[in-house]
Amino acid sequence: ETGVTQTPRHLVMGMTNKKSLKCEQHLGHNAMYWYKQSAKKPLELMFVYSLEERVENNSVPSRFSPECPNSSHLFLHLHTLQPEDSALYLCASSQAPAGTYNEQFFGPGTRLTVL
Amino acid sequence: QKEVEQNSGPLSVPEGAIASLNCTYSDRGSQSFFWYRQYSGKSPELIMFIYSNGDKEDGRFTAQLNKASQYVSLLIRDSQPSDSATYLCASVRGSSNTGKLIFGQGTTLQVKP
Numbered sequence: 001e002t003g004v005t006q007t008p009r010h011l012v013m014g015m016t017n018k019k020s021l022k023c024e025q026h027l028g029h030n031a032m033y034w035y036k037q038s039a040k041k042p043l044e045l046m047f048v049y050s051l052e053e054r055v056e057n058n059s060v061p062s063r064f065s066p067e068c069p070n071s072s073h074l075f076l077h078l079h080t081l082q083p084e085d086s087a088l089y090l091c092a093s094s095q096a097p098a099g100t101y102n103e104q105f106f107g108p109g110t111r112l113t114v115l
Numbered sequence: 116q117k118e119v120e121q122n123s124g125p126l127s128v129p130e131g132a133i134a135s136l137n138c139t140y141s142d143r144g145s146q147s148f149f150w151y152r153q154y155s156g157k158s159p160e161l162i163m164f165i166y167s168n169g170d171k172e173d174g175r176f177t178a179q180l181n182k183a184s185q186y187v188s189l190l191i192r193d194s195q196p197s198d199s200a201t202y203l204c205a206s207v208r209g210s211s212n213t214g215k216l217i218f219g220q221g222t223t224l225q226v227k228p
Contacts, residue, residue: 042119043159043203043218056215090158103149104216106158 002026004107006091012113015081021110023074023091031095032074033104034066037088049074081114088112116141121204121219129227134191136222138204141185145206148187149216150178153201162202163189194226 004025013019025032034046048056049068063085065077074091088111092104120139128134140148147166151159165171165178165187177190187206191198201221208215 040220042117042220043205043216045215045217048215103161103164105161106151109158 004091004093004105006089006107006110008110009108010111010113012115013078013081014115015083017081018077018079020078021076021089021091021112023076023107025072025074025091025093025105025107027093027105029093029095029105030071031093032068032071033092033094034074034076035090035092035106037090037109039087043090047076078112081112083114086112086114117219118142118208118217119204119206119219121202121222123220123222125223125225127225127227128194130194130196132194132226134194134198134224134226136189136191136202136204136224138187138189138219139185140187140206140217142206142208142217143182143185145208147207148178148180149205150176150187150189151203151205151218153203153221155200159203191224194224196226196228199224199226 007022031050033048036044045058046060047066052068063080067075088109090109091107094104118141149164150162152162153159163178165180168180168182171178175192179188201223203221204219205216208217
């Protein structure tokens with residue numbers, strides 16, 4: 001595997017379900033990110049982990065719970081979601097943010113549908 | 116006011132023409148800017164980044180940054196149908212050391228054969 005991988009690629013879940021999204025990066029980076037991309041809206045940053053510590057929580061509802069057990073893996077745990085949470089969820093990684101530029105590489109995304 | 120603004124388009128250009136994509140930003144503290152390309156149903160892929168005033172060229176792509184006018188642009192020379200995609204402009208928020216990228220909503224480019 002190379003780059004940033006995400007599983008599953010597609011997920012359909014009911015509002016009472018609990019599921020998890022997984023992201024793995026094979027680039028030797030130590031910062032990882034979760035983004036949400038809804039139709040007709042800009043990419044929204046949800047969480048940032050740098051050196052396995054959460055450094056950003058962008059006012060995300062508590063029904064989304066991130067976990068970063070090590071610098072290569074990132075999870076997004078989902079529970080009691082709403083239909084408006086249906087979107088493409090993208091994971092990205094970069095070198096730990098430093099300096100003035102921060103090149104992020106994206107995974108293929110998980111297309112989530114909440115019924 | 117949105118922090119990063121782009122015209123959603125679509126911008127339509129004929130094959131072989133120059134496509135000009137524009138982006139403005141509101142945070143004067145932003146230092147670095149990125150252009151990503153996103154094909155329909157795919158994830159964004161980085162094309163270029165720029166952090167100095169002026170032009171930066173990479174193959175058919177030229178990024179331009181004017182910090183005084185808070186303006187970033189991407190020029191695509193000799194446009195090809197394969198360049199048809201949504202182009203996302205992003206800035207690193209202010210002096211953030213958390214890598215917080217702020218994205219515009221993207222401009223859809225259509226290159227017609």
